[in-house]
Amino acid sequence: MExxxxxxxxxxxxxxxIIAVSTAKTVFGTQEPTxxxxxxxxxxxxxxGQAKFTLEDLQIAFPHCTHVIYGYAAISEKFKKLIPLNxxxxxxxxxxxxVVDLKNRLNNRLPKPKIILSVGGGADISGEDDExxxxxxxxxxxxxxxTTFINSAYETVKKYGxxxxxxxxxxxxxxxxxxxxxxxxxxxxxxxxVIGPSVIDKKAEDHRQQFIALVRELKRTMAMDNxxxxxxxxxxxxxxxxxxxxxxxxxxxxxxLMAYDFYTPARNPEEADYTSPLFELVDRRFDENIDFQxxxxxxxxxxxxxxxxxxxTFARAWQMTTDSNINGxxxxxxxxxxxxGPFTRDAGLLSYAEVCQMIEGKKTPALTTPPTGSYLVEKxxxxxxxxxxxxxPGPNSKGAWxxxxxxxxxxxxxxxxxxxxxxxxxxxDLTLDDFKGSCxxxxxxxLQAVSNHLTKPY
Ligand SMILES: *[C@@H]1O[C@H](CO)[C@@H](O)[C@H](O)[C@H]1NC(C)=O
Numbered sequence: 001m002e003x004x005x006x007x008x009x010x011x012x013x014x015x016x017x018i019i020a021v022s023t024a025k026t027v028f029g030t031q032e033p034t035x036x037x038x039x040x041x042x043x044x045x046x047x048x049g050q051a052k053f054t055l056e057d058l059q060i061a062f063p064h065c066t067h068v069i070y071g072y073a074a075i076s077e078k079f080k081k082l083i084p085l086n087x088x089x090x091x092x093x094x095x096x097x098x099v100v101d102l103k104n105r106l107n108n109r110l111p112k113p114k115i116i117l118s119v120g121g122g123a124d125i126s127g128e129d130d131e132x133x134x135x136x137x138x139x140x141x142x143x144x145x146x147t148t149f150i151n152s153a154y155e156t157v158k159k160y161g162x163x164x165x166x167x168x169x170x171x172x173x174x175x176x177x178x179x180x181x182x183x184x185x186x187x188x189x190x191x192x193x194v195i196g197p198s199v200i201d202k203k204a205e206d207h208r209q210q211f212i213a214l215v216r217e218l219k220r221t222m223a224m225d226n227x228x229x230x231x232x233x234x235x236x237x238x239x240x241x242x243x244x245x246x247x248x249x250x251x252x253x254x255x256x257l258m259a260y261d262f263y264t265p266a267r268n269p270e271e272a273d274y275t276s277p278l279f280e281l282v283d284r285r286f287d288e289n290i291d292f293q294x295x296x297x298x299x300x301x302x303x304x305x306x307x308x309x310x311x312x313t314f315a316r317a318w319q320m321t322t323d324s325n326i327n328g329x330x331x332x333x334x335x336x337x338x339x340x341g342p343f344t345r346d347a348g349l350l351s352y353a354e355v356c357q358m359i360e361g362k363k364t365p366a367l368t369t370p371p372t373g374s375y376l377v378e379k380x381x382x383x384x385x386x387x388x389x390x391x392x393p394g395p396n397s398k399g400a401w402x403x404x405x406x407x408x409x410x411x412x413x414x415x416x417x418x419x420x421x422x423x424x425x426x427x428x429d430l431t432l433d434d435f436k437g438s439c440x441x442x443x444x445x446x447l448q449a450v451s452n453h454l455t456k457p458y
Contacts, residue, residue: 035424164228246301315404
């Protein structure tokens with residue numbers, strides 16, 4: 001009898017211990033939810049027609065995002081302080097405040113995203129050549145200027161009620177691969193011997209160290225108020241050169257890795273290629289793929305769960321020529337950016353809504369220039385390279401070759417994120433997804449496909 005009771009007590013105790021442990025796991029968040037970081041380009045309110053993005057559109061996305069990143073703030077050339085990129089819109093018309101307020105309008109049962117202000121992002125453009133965005137490097141070089149910047153960032157975040165700051169730091173980009181004729185390369189090799197080819201930043205090693213100091217000091221200031229600090233690695237900024245994962249990670253809540261735009265019409269006007277392959281492809285550089293970029297960070301000391309994989313919602317489009325290989329297989333000879341999209345109006349770039357309409361052939365009354373001919377689509381069943389579509393040049397059309405993102409490929413990337421135990425995904429950006437659902441069955445098809453996939457338990 002006695003012994004039986006003992007057994008029962010043991011059993012019950014064990015039962016409660018198990019319950020307690022599993023509760024602690026959820027409550028104390030050893031299993032932190034996967035991040036869905038939504039970039040929001042505030043400049044998209046100036047686009048026309050279908051591409052015009054409103055606060056109402058933004059609000060629809062909120063429940064799918066754990067973080068919303070407001071792009072972008074700038075750094076003043078003169079005083080190296082954080083300033084609004086568009087003072088009239090951001091401050092006078094109170095767009096900072098309106099975006100932060102959207103959170104409070106959400107139904108209380110819905111989780112509320114953290115709203116973070118991002119600096120740089122490629123939107124803050126000043127100077128040319130070696131002087132391009134020099135304030136981002138000047139600021140790093142002086143402890144006093146770093147403090148000025150940190151104080152201005154802290155004040156702005158507090159004043160408008162943001163939940164943190166993101167540094168989408170505008171380090172110099174790598175030089176694009178040049179394609180030259182035999183004679184051209186002869187002269188090129190003479191020239192490069194004279195001026196030195198690939199030195200884009202002579203003080204790169206100093207800047208790498210000073211950036212660590214900036215992040216450490218920034219986090220110390222922000223942490224006092226429980227504010228977040230993240231870093232966004234922009235496309236074509238060489239992580240190996242500028243980012244020390246081991247030294248940075250302890251001071252960061254997460255890192256958004258913009259592992260796409262390995263090729264763009266602006267940087268590679270003569271050669272089109274996959275813009276964001278997941279894995280290394282034959283005859284390409286070893287570092288032109290997502291897997292290399294992720295591994296650089298995780299193998300050099302950043303915990304995988306702090307790495308957030310950037311997924312574009314836009315496509316890159318080049319002009320095909322009669323010299324282009326007619327089978328469409330990249331890399332492909334091309335002639336600069338393709339014509340601008342009917343709504344985004346930015347040569348060489350197309351939103352997913354535009355790609356979807358052109359490729360799926362869905363007609364909308366607002367489409368002023370209906371595509372003639374029809375696109376041939378390579379869907380990429382391997383899900384390792386990404387889909388592309390092309391239209392051969394003909395009497396009625398100039399032709400185009402488009403490397404794009406769609407819900408399928410974005411889900412393949414989300415699967416990769418899960419398999420590597422990464423912290424989540426960063427959608428860049430909301431305003432270039434099919435946010436109105438003009439071509440899809442739902443609004444934000446890329447965002448929704450990814451966030452649904454990540455929240456599935458398997
Ligand atoms: C990035 O930097 C590393 C180290 O200097 C170099 O080996 C690599 O080629 C660079 N990548 C690009 C794309 O320039």
